[in-house]
Amino acid sequence: MSIPKETLLNAYRSMKTIREFEERVNAEIMNGQIPGFTHLYTGQEANAVGVCAHLDESDTIISTHRGHGHCIAKGADVSGMMKELFGSSEGLCKGKGGSMHVADIDKGILGANGIVAGGPPISVGSALAAKIRKNGKVAVSFSGDGSVNQGTCFEAMNMAVVLQVPAIFVIENNYYSEHTSINYAVGCDDLKARTEAFGFPVFVADGADFFAVYEAAGKAIAHARAGNGPAGIFAEQGRYHGHFVGDPQAYRAAGELEDLRENHCPLKNFRKRMAETGELSAAELDAIDAEVLAEIDQSVKDAKAAARPTAEQVTEDVYIQYTATA
């Protein structure tokens, strides 16, 4: 499979941006600079980027509580996201949503989502709109291995098949539903087979390998875009951080995290592949690294200097128009 150089450059930049964004967010939370609950995507970058590389702005995604990576991969403004996480009124959502609700409708990002499996039904609605309008758009929902045990996820998958809508279900197995292993929380032995039993094809990829995810996502999205109904992508890759920032991770085996970072790193794998094929040089990738670091650093400086919201903004944007008399 030949991938255009521009796509490769964008993919690496996007994965690196997610990595540095997340690691910096982790540091700023430890410094007490970012309020609220935050869930980091570090380690799973290839999933978001491999899928979103096939989407344009008017295709939609809907994300999860672990949503920063998906939003960055779909083109969310990084500076606006950082301001949002800091709670600034200049944030992407004016400080009303925070980490778990980053969204940018104009870019087809229907939001990170604080409710596990809140997203798949909504994504089916976006896919249904595409089918009614016959516009060739697809709607992608990201779900974790925890999300796929929720009834709403089952409802959405079945309804997508019944209505034959272009919905893509991305299942990211990071092995833990919060603090509980899939060995306990998923009742069957084969999550892929369980998903396929709903009646749509599921394409499997190594979630540490951008090229594998890109290829699987390409098949799934082409299937849906061609009017063949929903499709799934199943990618396994552990997260490098806890369920939330501050999670002591009592569930990890000895050496597990070290092994993940050392032997299951999408960025390292990408660079290794480029060294083998020569499609991108180390110098090109180093240049991207430097630009991304500078961008993230600037985004934190900007977020710290950004305007804070004021009390009168509490009741703004609840409705477009609310005609109640008071």
Added chain:
Amino acid sequence: MPEKTMRDAINEALHQAMEQDDSVFVIGEDVAGCNGSAGDVGSVGGVFGVTSGIYHRWPDRCIDTPISESAIVGAAAGAALVGMRPVAEIMFADFIGVCMDQIVNQMAKFRYMFGGKSRCPAVIRFSAGGGFSAAGQHSQAMYQVMTSFPGLKVVVPSNAYDAKGLMLSAIQDDDPVLFFEPKILYQETAEVPDEMYTIPFGQANFVREGDDVTVVAFGQMVPKAAAVIDALAEEGISCDLIDPRTTSPLDENAILESVEATGRLVIVDEAPPRCGLTADIAGLAADKAFRSLKAPIKQVCAPHSPTPFSPELEAAYLPDAEKITAAIKATLA
């Protein structure tokens, strides 16, 4: 002017909205009906017949679903986020119990949590309320619960004329709207114009006008209260009867101005009392019109109990003419 049932009035509003705007579609369980069966697809039109005929005119915009209330509401919310104007049917308001998250955590909060950068012009229709001996899981009002969630607009029509105008407003509204149809009123008729018209949200209807007592009633309690007030007029008691028509937004001014004029307030609703609309409006009057009050505020509502099955029990459960009459007279005692 032609007489139409509330069912036909809402059905006509749906047809006219779909004719005018091809982003409008209906979705729900059996809104067409008979899909995949030996029967005639589209012949059901919803279990109460409110979406009757839509499938035959617009098969691509009349979407039958599995029994999956969360997916129905979610699909409506998602389609609305990308510019459609869905009208979803949840067969009974009680089933909010299985799709609460999609309503209150998702569609109600998109605009706020996304910093005002989204719109979700979805309408969710429900049949609501008691009177059918349908027992505890098919009889609840539910609109009083949903009124407490910011981000939602809540509509409760009490007659066919209002139902059509409010439905057309709901479909045109850019915020999510929950539309509760008192199912006991589906067959009740009123004069309903053939042409399209809208009724603004947050504007109460003065069903009766009088000087002695302000009566506020919701949904199926409006015609009950009107009958009581007409009977009391013969005894020389005259009442304002206010139908707020929407509980969110609520026309507080209409209620307060009436209470300031009459000094007496009775509120009637079919839902149980705790954290309900009668308590809400009693609180409003106590807070903002206390010095006008000449008597204690009376609340007429169901007891703190599930809706019972047996006709005798349900008759005892729901507010009736006797209870409404007693409450009005108590404020004059």
